[in-house]
Amino acid sequence: MGHGPAVKLGKDNAAAYKTKLGVSMFIVYTIVYAIFVGINATKPKAMENIVMGQTAAVLWGFGLIAFALVLAVIYNHLCTKAEVKFNS
Amino acid sequence: MVYTQSPLAIGLFITFVCFVLGLSFYLARRTSSAEGYYAAGGNIHWFTNGIAFAGDYLSAASFLGICGMIATAGYDGWMYSIGYLAGWVVALFLVAEPMKRLGKYTFTDALDSKFNSKSIQLCAAISTLLVSVFYLIPQMVGAGVLVQPLLGLPHWVGVCIVGVVVTIIVATAGMASTTYVQFFKGALLLIMSTVVVISVLTRGLSTAPENNGQPYHDFKSMTATANLEISEPGYSVVAGLDSAFAEAGFVKLANDGKESIWQLNKTDDGYTLEETLYVTEMADGTKLFNGSAKEEGAFFPVGHVKELRMDGQEVAATGAVGPLAYLSALKDSTIVLWGKKYIMDGANKLTVYYQKPTPGSRVLRPGLKFKVDNATGTQTFNFVSLMLALFCGTAALPHILIRYYTVPSQAAARKSTIVAIAAIGFFYILTLFLGMGAMTNGVINLTDNNMSAPLLALSFGVVLFAVISSLAFATVLGTVSGLIVAASGAVAHDLMDNFLGMNMSDTAKVRAGKIAAIVVGCIAIYLGIVFEGMNVSFLVGWAFAVAASANLPAILMLLFWSKTTGKGIAASIIVGLFTSLGLILISPDMWVRYGLLPQDAPISFNSPALISIPASIIALVVVSLMTQKDVPIVASESAGA
Numbered sequence: 001m002g003h004g005p006a007v008k009l010g011k012d013n014a015a016a017y018k019t020k021l022g023v024s025m026f027i028v029y030t031i032v033y034a035i036f037v038g039i040n041a042t043k044p045k046a047m048e049n050i051v052m053g054q055t056a057a058v059l060w061g062f063g064l065i066a067f068a069l070v071l072a073v074i075y076n077h078l079c080t081k082a083e084v085k086f087n088s
Numbered sequence: 089m090v091y092t093q094s095p096l097a098i099g100l101f102i103t104f105v106c107f108v109l110g111l112s113f114y115l116a117r118r119t120s121s122a123e124g125y126y127a128a129g130g131n132i133h134w135f136t137n138g139i140a141f142a143g144d145y146l147s148a149a150s151f152l153g154i155c156g157m158i159a160t161a162g163y164d165g166w167m168y169s170i171g172y173l174a175g176w177v178v179a180l181f182l183v184a185e186p187m188k189r190l191g192k193y194t195f196t197d198a199l200d201s202k203f204n205s206k207s208i209q210l211c212a213a214i215s216t217l218l219v220s221v222f223y224l225i226p227q228m229v230g231a232g233v234l235v236q237p238l239l240g241l242p243h244w245v246g247v248c249i250v251g252v253v254v255t256i257i258v259a260t261a262g263m264a265s266t267t268y269v270q271f272f273k274g275a276l277l278l279i280m281s282t283v284v285v286i287s288v289l290t291r292g293l294s295t296a297p298e299n300n301g302q303p304y305h306d307f308k309s310m311t312a313t314a315n316l317e318i319s320e321p322g323y324s325v326v327a328g329l330d331s332a333f334a335e336a337g338f339v340k341l342a343n344d345g346k347e348s349i350w351q352l353n354k355t356d357d358g359y360t361l362e363e364t365l366y367v368t369e370m371a372d373g374t375k376l377f378n379g380s381a382k383e384e385g386a387f388f389p390v391g392h393v394k395e396l397r398m399d400g401q402e403v404a405a406t407g408a409v410g411p412l413a414y415l416s417a418l419k420d421s422t423i424v425l426w427g428k429k430y431i432m433d434g435a436n437k438l439t440v441y442y443q444k445p446t447p448g449s450r451v452l453r454p455g456l457k458f459k460v461d462n463a464t465g466t467q468t469f470n471f472v473s474l475m476l477a478l479f480c481g482t483a484a485l486p487h488i489l490i491r492y493y494t495v496p497s498q499a500a501a502r503k504s505t506i507v508a509i510a511a512i513g514f515f516y517i518l519t520l521f522l523g524m525g526a527m528t529n530g531v532i533n534l535t536d537n538n539m540s541a542p543l544l545a546l547s548f549g550v551v552l553f554a555v556i557s558s559l560a561f562a563t564v565l566g567t568v569s570g571l572i573v574a575a576s577g578a579v580a581h582d583l584m585d586n587f588l589g590m591n592m593s594d595t596a597k598v599r600a601g602k603i604a605a606i607v608v609g610c611i612a613i614y615l616g617i618v619f620e621g622m623n624v625s626f627l628v629g630w631a632f633a634v635a636a637s638a639n640l641p642a643i644l645m646l647l648f649w650s651k652t653t654g655k656g657i658a659a660s661i662i663v664g665l666f667t668s669l670g671l672i673l674i675s676p677d678m679w680v681r682y683g684l685l686p687q688d689a690p691i692s693f694n695s696p697a698l699i700s701i702p703a704s705i706i707a708l709v710v711v712s713l714m715t716q717k718d719v720p721i722v723a724s725e726s727a728g729a
Contacts, residue, residue, distance in 0.1 A: 012189070012498060018185060019647075022181035022182055023182070023648070026178065026182055029181075037472060037475045040454045041460055041468050041471055044453065044454050044461055045461070047163075047453040048449050048450065048453040050449070053412065053416045054412065054416060056453070057163050057452060061163075061166055064173070064174060065170065065516060066513075068174065068176065068177050069506075069509055069513055071177070072177075072180055072509050072510075075180065075506075076502060079499070079502060
């Protein structure tokens with residue numbers, strides 16, 4: 001059968017830790033995204049409120065994009081640390 | 089609108105095509121093994137792969153579709169950007185490393201890694217093929233749309249050019265050439281989109297937008313008495329207050345023998361009349377634009393600010409502004425959007441586009457396209473379902489998933505996803521400025537808003553237009569390459585080698601992949617021609633909903649539920665695939681395409697994800713629980729493993 005990675009991968013002792021961390025961060029982001037969708041679906045006029053000179057909708061949009069990147073960088077940092085700790 | 093071909097644009101396009109073909113032939117010499125063909129040898133650097141991810145993902149739908157939607161519907165178009173980007177969070181946190189750990193060439197490998205199940209191999213390959221083909225159609229249609237202003241050639245020629253070039257790229261060097269083409273395209277798209285946005289901000293906002301030296305059409309306004317006596321001399325009423333036009337809120341006038349349609353707005357002592365644009369579709373299929381043939385250029389590009397306010401003052405122009413000041417000024421101003429109504433005038437069908445002055449703060453919040461204000465339960469369901477499909481679709485797209493096999497390690501898979509999030513997130517921020525720039529710079533073609541971003545570039549000169557148009561074409565080339573690799577892998581590796589057990593040699597596997605790529609390329613060309621005129625975003629929405637329903641529940645349950653069985657995964661794919669497809673086929677949008685009334689459709693919503701994703705999960709859970717004797721005794725990938 002042709003299954004298995006295309007390149008040989010070493011054993012990753014940090015896999016369980018990384019999976020737990022990924023699930024936790026996914027839940028955090030999903031909650032924030034769900035709140036954003038919920039406000040848009042139920043109280044769209046609230047998104048027209050002006051906050052820091054912009055509509056709340058624009059700030060939410062920038063915020064969600066930036067939040068994804070910030071979480072991603074933190075996730076990578078913690079995963080790299082765990083790989084060094086568990087695999088060395 | 090009438091487009092004039094630019095020799096520079098044609099030259100750039102030819103140069104780019106020659107470059108990617110040259111690259112493919114060069115890389116083909118290094119692609120003799122199956123690993124080389126399907127996974128670029130698994131040794132692509134994570135940064136290169138991350139930008140290639142962006143190249144794969146920023147398809148015609150993102151660059152052309154989203155910018156066009158923002159240009160005509162404001163923030164609602166940007167909701168697609170936010171949803172698409174959020175989908176990458178699912179890919180990074182849940183899918184990236186396990187996919188790398190479990191798979192080899194295709195995402196079927198990962199699904200089947202524990203089970204060696206014929207049903208998974210067959211179902212996942214069918215799902216990959218169907219999702220890839222659904223995603224291919226809008227890309228090919230997009231190529232046909234682009235080729236007209238770029239090269240002055242008809243739709244079918246554009247589709248054929250893309251089909252032939254891409255099939256050569258894929259058939260020569262597979263994933264290696266596709267990756268490098270995507271890398272260059274992704275990087276250039278980011279750079280050139282940034283250049284256009286900087287140009288937009290440097291120009292600032294104005295009530296009389298510039299358009300490459302051409303004056304913006306001055307849309308006239310007149311008054312009339314309650315008996316429709318027009319204030320301007322020379323105008324006579326052709327279809328007045330007792331006509332079908334008035335029922336729709338319009339009147340038809342004539343001046344110097346030329347007819348025009350005007351929007352009626354009632355006032356205390358009569359009416360104000362606002363100039364409209366209209367397309368007449370005659371019984372024999374002939375189309376007139378503002379009463380004239382298309383070549384006469386009487387159908388003007390639109391998009392302007394009516395009342396421009398900055399720092400509390402009404403101004404005629406802002407001059408150069410920063411990005412936040414730009415959005416702030418838009419929020420405080422009044423922008424002219426355009427509504428659309430249909431009127432039957434005898435045997436002729438008229439599409440009338442009329443001005444809708446709208447507060448900027450209303451444009452920069454949801455509700456112009458999506459029915460969220462005072463929405464019915466069905467409308468709210470539709471909106472939430474779409475946002476769910478966008479969130480869940482990314483991590484289930486086959487041409488995205490196979491890119492995890494091109495890097496050497498799990499850490500590289502993770503890092504390349506983060507680069508993709510940074511690049512795609514940055515691009516999606518740019519789309520807001522590109523779309524709003526098109527909305528206020530007098531460049532929108534109301535009959536085809538997909539061209540908004542290239543036409544915005546044209547307002548800064550033909551050089552930028554040439555570069556952006558060539559890049560837009562490259563965008564289609566790149567995405568189609570990735571999709572054809574995914575589809576050919578499904579045929580040659582999943583179906584022929586694994587499902588049918590043909591036990592092919594490495595060379596035979598590569599040959600089968602190349603033949604599959606040529607066949608899929610021919611199918612894509614055919615479908616691209618057949619689906620001419622179909623909405624690009626509509627079809628991409630299909631692909632996301634189908635991928636999210638058929639693939640994602642299977643991937644996630646495999647990773648996080650230890651009782652998952654092979655039969656459960658196969659059931660989940662089949663239920664997700666056919667539930668989502670079935671609901672799409674009986675949706676109101678499809679009823680319109682069948683020539684029927686949308687209200688007669690069996691269901692009242694268009695986006696199926698909120699039903700088909702749970703159905704797929706339920707199918708997996710029920711079938712897995714019924715087939716527990718099939719659970720393999722291997723280490724689980726779950727958190728506790």
